[in-house]
Amino acid sequence: SQKIEQNSEALNIQEGKTATLTCNYTNYSPAYLQWYRQDPGRGPVFLLLIRENEKEKRKERLKVTFDTTLKQSLFHITASQPADSATYLCALESGGYQKVTFGIGTKLQVIP
Amino acid sequence: EPEVTQTPSHQVTQMGQEVILRCVPISNHLYFYWYRQILGQKVEFLVSFYNNEISEKSEIFDDQFSVERPDGSNFTLKIRSTKLEDSAMYFCASRSQGTYNSPLHFGNGTRLTVT
Numbered sequence: 118s119q120k121i122e123q124n125s126e127a128l129n130i131q132e133g134k135t136a137t138l139t140c141n142y143t144n145y146s147p148a149y150l151q152w153y154r155q156d157p158g159r160g161p162v163f164l165l166l167i168r169e170n171e172k173e174k175r176k177e178r179l180k181v182t183f184d185t186t187l188k189q190s191l192f193h194i195t196a197s198q199p200a201d202s203a204t205y206l207c208a209l210e211s212g213g214y215q216k217v218t219f220g221i222g223t224k225l226q227v228i229p
Numbered sequence: 230e231p232e233v234t235q236t237p238s239h240q241v242t243q244m245g246q247e248v249i250l251r252c253v254p255i256s257n258h259l260y261f262y263w264y265r266q267i268l269g270q271k272v273e274f275l276v277s278f279y280n281n282e283i284s285e286k287s288e289i290f291d292d293q294f295s296v297e298r299p300d301g302s303n304f305t306l307k308i309r310s311t312k313l314e315d316s317a318m319y320f321c322a323s324r325s326q327g328t329y330n331s332p333l334h335f336g337n338g339t340r341l342t343v344t
């Protein structure tokens with residue numbers, strides 16, 4: 118069966134450091150992968166999309182890598198700030214390109 | 230920036246009652262979705278809707294659930310006879326295209342509490 122695995126344990130890092138979150142998947146052949154941010158009691162907010170032919174994508178302090186051989190994406194936040202504290206979700210699309218499935222998310226806590 | 234709006238923000242209902250959750254997607258979007266999130270669990274796909282019909286649905290989306298786009302702007306999720314286990318946050322989302330360069334835009338959800 119298809120699986121999207123994220124470390125569901127919280128990640129605590131010191132302000133200013135780089136946070137690295139991992140998304141692994143099985144039984145998908147995704148054309149692209151998305152990352153979202155979710156704050157408590159709110160809907161997910163889109164951050165970045167990376168295509169299968171892209172190794173890396175950047176947006177301001179965010180960087181995403183995508184390795185289709187390892188079936189893994191890494192999400193980096195550089196110079197992390199307390200405002201970056203949230204749950205980060207990895208998402209893949211399957212089937213008729215309309216069903217977007219989310220991982221459980223990794224909760225990031227940036228400590229001042 | 231346009232956004233997806235959902236009403237009500239919180240709905241309390243008794244077991245066995247019908248509920249309708251309402252969403253106004255972004256106006257030029259073509260694909261519409263409902264997701265739910267039980268407290269502490271993942272955001273789960275329920276159903277996608279395109280061209281006035283369901284395009285995909287999950288195992289969760291059984292005969293108790295239905296969706297409708299009654300007037301070209303609203304998108305509703307109806308649960309006919311609610312169960313305790315339907316208690317969750319329900320998120321509506323929309324996107325402009327079916328794939329590629331087309332992220333989902335979510336509303337802030339309706340918290341459904343079934344007592």
